[in-house]
Amino acid sequence: MSDKTxxxxxxxxxxxxxxxxxxxxxDKGLLHPGRQGMMRVYARRDRARLxxxxxxxxxGFSLAEIREMIDLYDVGDGRIEQMKLTxxxxxxxxxxxxxQKRDIDDAIHQLRQDVRIIDxxxxxxxxxxxxxxxxxxxxxxxxxxxxxxx
Amino acid sequence: MSDKTxxxxxxxxxxxxxxxxxxxxxDKGLLHPGRQGMMRVYARRDRARLxxxxxxxxxGFSLAEIREMIDLYDVGDGRIEQMKLTxxxxxxxxxxxxxQKRDIDDAIHQLRQDVRIIDxxxxxxxxxxxxxxxxxxxxxxxxxxxxxxx
DNA sequence: ATTCATCTTGACGTTTACGTCAACGTAAAC
DNA sequence: GTTTACGTTGACGTAAACGTCAAGATGAAT
Numbered sequence: 392m393s394d395k396t397x398x399x400x401x402x403x404x405x406x407x408x409x410x411x412x413x414x415x416x417x418d419k420g421l422l423h424p425g426r427q428g429m430m431r432v433y434a435r436r437d438r439a440r441l442x443x444x445x446x447x448x449x450x451g452f453s454l455a456e457i458r459e460m461i462d463l464y465d466v467g468d469g470r471i472e473q474m475k476l477t478x479x480x481x482x483x484x485x486x487x488x489x490x491q492k493r494d495i496d497d498a499i500h501q502l503r504q505d506v507r508i509i510d511x512x513x514x515x516x517x518x519x520x521x522x523x524x525x526x527x528x529x530x531x532x533x534x535x536x537x538x539x540x541x
Numbered sequence: 542m543s544d545k546t547x548x549x550x551x552x553x554x555x556x557x558x559x560x561x562x563x564x565x566x567x568d569k570g571l572l573h574p575g576r577q578g579m580m581r582v583y584a585r586r587d588r589a590r591l592x593x594x595x596x597x598x599x600x601g602f603s604l605a606e607i608r609e610m611i612d613l614y615d616v617g618d619g620r621i622e623q624m625k626l627t628x629x630x631x632x633x634x635x636x637x638x639x640x641q642k643r644d645i646d647d648a649i650h651q652l653r654q655d656v657r658i659i660d661x662x663x664x665x666x667x668x669x670x671x672x673x674x675x676x677x678x679x680x681x682x683x684x685x686x687x688x689x690x691x
Numbered sequence: 692a693t694t695c696a697t698c699t700t701g702a703c704g705t706t707t708a709c710g711t712c713a714a715c716g717t718a719a720a721c
Numbered sequence: 722g723t724t725t726a727c728g729t730t731g732a733c734g735t736a737a738a739c740g741t742c743a744a745g746a747t748g749a750a751t
Contacts, residue, residue, distance in 0.1 A: 435688070439688040440689055446647070447648075449644050450641065450648065451598075451599070451600055452601070464655075465690065471666060474659060474663060474675075475663065477659060478656065478659045478660060481652060481659065485652050485653065488648055488649050488652065496642070498596060498638055499638050499642065502634060503635065506635060509624060509628045513628065516621060538589040539589045539593065539611070540615065
């Protein structure tokens with residue numbers, strides 16, 4: 392059951408990528424769709440993989456890295472040593488992702504702060520045409536704005 | 542006070558990039574260090590910018606995107622209309638980052654789950670040489686593993 | 692039978708983000 | 722004064738990730 396299949400353009404439309412890109416992922420070993428004559432046939436599994444690929448891209452990973460990640464799932468019923476290696480690699484990936492999460496949390500935090508400062512400044516200016524300059528306004532609020540702006 | 546400066550190789554070592562890369566960022570308008578004769582002189586501000594650039598890269602943004610982000614800080618004391626635009630752009634960036642955060646949270650969640658499954662499986666195997674196959678083991682634990690593996 | 696839509700496989704082009712020389716300037720060290 | 726260390730500007734090379742034709746196969750529609 393649930394043996395639904397997709398053509399390449401169906402998937403392309405659904406995920407807003409070009410068929411060319413999908414074939415390219417196959418060339419690079421990230422997808423292995425079935426064939427029906429010449430045509431590629433994508434199953435549920437391939438769809439799931441494509442989702443993984445695109446999420447990986449959104450997170451800034453290279454196709455080679457994404458391939459490594461996907462290969463972790465291809466353990467099948469390999470030997471135990473192989474699975475231990477997979478486990479180790481997975482844990483390393485996890486650490487990298489957690490680092491990235493810290494990066495993004497920082498970025499969000501700072502950007503929120505800066506957005507707020509600009510917003511506040513604009514509000515002040517609205518009711519007081521000759522309020523302090525932006526630079527004075529920024530000083531003492533310890534934003535990244537003050538560090539990066541000249 | 543705090544007018545410390547850096548040479549290009551100092552920064553390169555500190556952040557583990559090549560001088561070539563730093564010059565490249567300048568070519569692309571992401572940095573504007575001072576000069577002392579021929580040589581570039583990097584101040585606190587430039588260092589902060591370089592940090593922003595590298596964090597942006599770790600998050601998978603292109604240099605062009607990072608430049609747009611940095612330019613948001615270059616508002617200076619521009620006209621109010623300009624600052625309103627900056628505010629809007631910043632809020633859009635914020636939305637994008639929040640989307641990315643959801644992506645990464647998902648990825649971390651799933652990877653943790655999968656790591657746990659593999660770990661459990663290996664433990665079972667350790668005390669019971671002819672335990673169920675990995676595929677059977679995975680079934681019914683609803684991991685992504687089951688979807689993506691063939 | 693032929694037109695049309697959709698697929699296929701090359702093959703070459705393009706953009707991004709640097710790496711890698713080459714040739715030269717400058718300032719301190721011997 | 723010349724070697725050494727570090728800087729500079731081109732200019733060309735390259736890997737990744739596709740885009741963009743070109744030329745042909747296939748199956749459904751007219």
